[in-house]
Each structure stands twice: as C-alpha cells, then as structure tokens.
Amino acid sequence: MVGVDFWLQLLLVLVCLFYGARKGGMALGLLGGIGLIILIFVFHLPAGKPPVDVMLTILAVVCGSATLQSAGGLDCLLQVAERLLRKHPRYVCFLAPYTCWFLTVLCGTGHVVYTMLPIIYDIAIKNNIRPERPMAGSTIASQMGIICSPAAVATVSTIAMLEGYTINGQPFGFVDLFSITIPGGIIGVFFVGLFSMFRGKDLDKDPDFQKLISDPEMKEYVYGENTTLIGRKFEKKQWLSLWLFLGMIVIVALLGMFPELRPVVGGKRLSMTLAIQMFMLTAGALMVIICGVKASDVAKNSVFRAGAVAVVAVYGVAWMADTMIAAHLNDLKVGLIDMVKEAPWMYAVVLLIVSKLVNSQGAALAIVVPAALGVGVPPGIIVAFSAACYGYYILPTYPSDLAAIQFDRSGTTHIGRFVINHSFIIPGLIGVITASIAGYILAMIYGFV
Numbered sequence: 001m002v003g004v005d006f007w008l009q010l011l012l013v014l015v016c017l018f019y020g021a022r023k024g025g026m027a028l029g030l031l032g033g034i035g036l037i038i039l040i041f042v043f044h045l046p047a048g049k050p051p052v053d054v055m056l057t058i059l060a061v062v063c064g065s066a067t068l069q070s071a072g073g074l075d076c077l078l079q080v081a082e083r084l085l086r087k088h089p090r091y092v093c094f095l096a097p098y099t100c101w102f103l104t105v106l107c108g109t110g111h112v113v114y115t116m117l118p119i120i121y122d123i124a125i126k127n128n129i130r131p132e133r134p135m136a137g138s139t140i141a142s143q144m145g146i147i148c149s150p151a152a153v154a155t156v157s158t159i160a161m162l163e164g165y166t167i168n169g170q171p172f173g174f175v176d177l178f179s180i181t182i183p184g185g186i187i188g189v190f191f192v193g194l195f196s197m198f199r200g201k202d203l204d205k206d207p208d209f210q211k212l213i214s215d216p217e218m219k220e221y222v223y224g225e226n227t228t229l230i231g232r233k234f235e236k237k238q239w240l241s242l243w244l245f246l247g248m249i250v251i252v253a254l255l256g257m258f259p260e261l262r263p264v265v266g267g268k269r270l271s272m273t274l275a276i277q278m279f280m281l282t283a284g285a286l287m288v289i290i291c292g293v294k295a296s297d298v299a300k301n302s303v304f305r306a307g308a309v310a311v312v313a314v315y316g317v318a319w320m321a322d323t324m325i326a327a328h329l330n331d332l333k334v335g336l337i338d339m340v341k342e343a344p345w346m347y348a349v350v351l352l353i354v355s356k357l358v359n360s361q362g363a364a365l366a367i368v369v370p371a372a373l374g375v376g377v378p379p380g381i382i383v384a385f386s387a388a389c390y391g392y393y394i395l396p397t398y399p400s401d402l403a404a405i406q407f408d409r410s411g412t413t414h415i416g417r418f419v420i421n422h423s424f425i426i427p428g429l430i431g432v433i434t435a436s437i438a439g440y441i442l443a444m445i446y447g448f449v
Contacts, residue, residue, distance in 0.1 A: 005043060006331070009324050012038055016320065017357040026309050028358055032316020039323050048322030051366055053273055055311050057156040058362060060277040062307025063298070064245060065108050065151060067284035070297045071241030072234060077103060078112065079229040082119050086230070089127045094193035096120045096134040097141035101189050104142050105182075106246065108151025109303055113142035113400050117407040125223060125410060130200050132412035136423040137196040139400045140393060140431050141189045146361050147386050148178065148185040150249050150256070151280070153310050154361035154389055155181075158382075159256075160273040161369045165379040168447045172379060174256020174272055179446065180439045181386050188387065188435030192427045199426070200412060209410060222409050237291040244290070248283035252276055310362050317358060318366035325371040344381050344449065347372060348388035348436050355391035359398060364389050380448030387435035393428030395419065 016035040020028035039045045068074055081099045088095055096116070103112040120138055124131040146152040155177065162172045203209050213219040255261050255275050262270040287293050298304055339346055347368075355364035369382055392398045396405070396415050401424050404413050415422045443449045 006328050009039060009043060013320060013324055026312045029312035029316035032320040035320040036323060045323055045327040048319055048326050050315055050319040053160045054157045054366055055314055057160050057273055057277055058153045058307065058311050058314065060280040061108055061151055061153060061156055062304060064280035064283040066298045066301055066304035066307065067287045067293055068241055068245045069301045069303045071287045071291045071293045072238035073242035073245060074107065075229065076234050076239050076242045077106065078116060079232065081116065082229050085123055089123050092120065092123050092129060092134045093137060093196040097137040097189050097193050100138040100142040101145040101185060104145030105149045108149045110142040110146055110400060113139055114403055117404055119228065121407050128203050130203055130412050131408045131410050132200055132423050133196040135404045135408055135413050137192045137427050139404045140192055140424060140427045142400060143390050144185050144188055144431050144435065147389055148181045150253050154365055156276050157362050157365050158369065158386065162379055163271055163273055167380050167383065177383055180383050180442050183442060184387050184435040184439040187438040188431040191434045192431040195427055195430050209412065212411060224409065241287045241291045244286050245283050248279045252279050310360060313358065313360055313363040314366045317363050321367045322370060325374060329374050347377055347381055348385035351385065351388040352391035355389050356394045359392045361389040378449065380443055384440045384443035384449055385436050387432055387439055390432055393424045396422040396424055
C-alpha cells in the first residue's frame with residue numbers, strides 16, 4: 001500500500017501540471033523543474049531518467065514538418081483538400097472532418113486545421129449549413145488524426161516507449177500500432193460527422209442567428225467574401241517539397257512494416273526510433289538542398305514553435321513523473337495490475353484525464369505509458385486505448401478550438417454559459433470513446449489483449 005508521502009508527491013505533480021497548463025506554452029515543462037527539485041531535495045527520491053529518445057524523435061519529426069511548412073508544401077496539400085470540399089458542399093459535415101483528419105495523418109500535425117477552418121466556414125455559410133457542425137467536428141477530427149500519423153509526436157513517442165516489448169508473443173512493431181489507431185480513427189470520425197449532421201438548429205430556424213443577420217452590416221460580415229486557396233499558383237519546388245516529405249513517410253512506414261529492410265549492426269537490428277529520426281532529418285535536409293528553403297526560416301514558423309514547446313513539456317513533465325512513479329513502483333504494481341485486469345478501460349480514463357491536464361497527446365503518453373508499463377499494464381492494452389490520449393477538448397482552451405470560435409462569424413461555434421457546455425465537448429467525447437471502443441475490439445480480434 002502507498003503511504004502519505006505518495007499522496008503528497010502526487011499532489012505536487014498535479015499542482016505543477018495544473019499551474020503549468022494554466023500558464024500555457026513552455027510553462028508546463030519548466031514547472032517540471034520545480035517539481036523535480038522538491039521531489040529530490042525535500043522528499044529525497046532518486047532522480048528518474050529524462051526521456052531522451054522520445055525528445056530526440058519529437059525534435060526530428062518537428063524539423064521535417066516545419067521545413068515542409070517553410071517550403072510551401074503544406075499549402076499545396078491544403079489546396080487539394082479545398083477542391084474536394086467545394087466539389088461536394090452538401091456533405092461538408094462528413095468530408096471536412098475526414099479531410100482534416102487525413103491531412104493530420106499525412107503531415108503529423110493538427111496545425112493544418114487553421115488554414116482549413118475559414119474555408120470550411122465559407123463553404124458551410126454559403127450553403128446555409130450551420131457552421132458549428134463541420135467546424136467543431138473538424139477541429140476534433142484534426143486532433144484525432146495525430147495518434148494515427150507516422151510523422152506525429154504522439155505516435156513516435158509511443159513507438160519509442162514500446163520498443164523492445166512484445167504483443168501477442170511478437171516484438172512490438174510499427175504495424176501493431178496503426179492496425180489499431182487508423183481503423184479506430186476512421187470509425188471515430190464517422191460518428192463525429194454523423195452527430196454533426198444533426199446538431200443544433202438549422203440556420204433558418206435559429207432565432208439567434210436570424211436576429212444577428214437582421215442587421216444588414218452584420219449580415220455582410222457573417223456571409224463575407226470567399227476565402228480560398230483555389231486559383232493560387234504554386235511553384236514546382238513547393239510541390240516537390242510535399243512529395244519529398246510524403247516519400248520519406250512512405251519509407252518510414254515500409255521500414256516499420258518490414259523490419260528485415262533495416263540493417264543489422266553489431267548483431268542488433270536498427271531500431272524504428274532511430275530510423276524515424278534519421279529519415280525525418282533527411283526530409284528536411286532534402287527540402288533545404290533541392291527546394292531552396294532558407295534554413296533560418298524553419299525555426300520561425302508555427303509548426304517548429306509548437307514542436308519546441310512539446311519537447312520542453314515532455315522533458316520536464318515526463319522526467320518529474322518518472323521520478324515519482326519509479327520511487328513507488330513496487331507498491332503501485334500490487335493494486336493497479338489487478339484494477340486494469342478487472343477494468344482495462346481505467347487505463348484509458350487515466351490517459352484521457354492526463355491529456356487534459358497537460359494539453360498535449362505526446363506529453364500525456366510520455367507521462368502515462370512508462371508508468372503503466374512500470375506497474376505491469378500489458379502493452380496490448382496501451383495500444384488498444386491509444387485514442388484516449390486526446391482529452392484536451394474537455395475544456396475549450398486549446399488553440400484550434402479557440403480558432404474555430406473566432407473563424408465562425410455566425411457565432412454558432414461557441415463557449416456556453418457554463419464553459420463546459422461548449423461546441424467541442426460532445427463531438428470530442430463521441431469521437432474518442434468510439435475510437436477507443438473500436439481499438440479495444442480490434443485488439444481482441446488481433447489477440448493483443
């Protein structure tokens with residue numbers, strides 16, 4: 001049984017998480033330093049190990065993705081997505097979430113949704129579709145795509161942390177994770193779109209919206225001018241950067257699917273963690289060399305800044321959590337193993353709550369997965385409930401949610417009077433819960449659990 005010291009130390013970690021998440025930005029990782037000092041100097045716990053492999057993998061992926069953004073390849077991809085949406089506007093409640101999910105899977109970052117949001121709004125409002133329906137669903141779907149992407153921070157973190165473990169009697173592989181997360185994500189986004197089709201009042205029956213557009217100036221503001229990337233001409237180098245990046249993702253996927261393609265050095269096969277790192281760095285290097293990207297511009301864009309914050313968050317928070325958990329490992333194993341055996345979904349609940357606390361899927365996984373493995377949670381359970389790493393829609397504080405509210409000039413995407421009753425919580429719960437259930441069912445079929 002754990003003692004009073006454990007609960008005091010857990011309270012300390014939670015305070016650091018709450019305060020760091022509230023301050024935002026790099027504060028979450030920096031607060032880990034304070035927590036570490038108190039744990040080590042006051043409680044005299046042995047220092048844990050910072051997750052160096054995870055941090056370096058995140059950094060490599062961020063470098064590749066940020067270079068793609070600087071090269072203009074990301075805009076090329078967004079233009080293709082817009083053509084699809086404008087061709088089938090009546091199905092925007094399904095097509096917009098799936099498009100944003102797929103863009104995240106390809107690029108490894110949910111930041112693609114920022115450019116898509118004004119386009120989705122324009123398509124919805126010009127076709128008299130309540131903008132809240134596709135916009136809230138799209139922000140949720142874009143974040144659900146992270147754990148399904150070979151180039152995402154959360155994914156490469158999971159791969160790095162599970163490397164060396166076995167699932168169904170075989171060494172954990174790249175394919176094991178995506179055989180769960182991708183079908184689960186597709187199913188989860190479907191139910192998000194299905195709910196979105198019928199949510200809220202139609203615009204012609206919404207008294208608040210009709211009152212808003214009764215003012216000619218507000219009507220002009222709400223309907224506005226077209227926002228579009230269609231017609232914009234991109235240079236060959238911009239398209240080439242996109243193909244270079246996608247090509248490297250394909251190579252990484254093949255190396256994960258077919259381990260025999262990785263060289264054996266010193267009697268040991270090259271790990272997927274190192275393979276991801278070197279090919280993502282190579283993707284960035286090729287874009288700099290071939291596509292004329294200015295290396296100095298890469299560190300200035302939004303993808304790189306967000307990625308750097310993720311590295312700091314994982315550094316401080318995961319190190320602090322590892323220090324506390326490792327000190328109480330033997331006591332925790334006794335109760336938690338039995339609890340997860342009786343109710344495997346409890347792992348998903350813990351992961352969901354931590355994700356909300358730290359506002360990061362990668363950071364949540366870096367905190368929960370090592371602790372879960374340490375107390376004996378089977379790797380199959382961890383893979384089965386991977387979708388639960390997205391929980392920061394519970395409160396409307398995440399940048400993509402706030403952006404959707406700002407881009408929706410109709411006011412239908414909103415934060416309710418009680419804060420918790422906002423536009424994102426129901427589609428978020430529907431998407432994550434259905435994806436998690438689908439993941440667990442698939443894991444049982446595959447023999448993972």
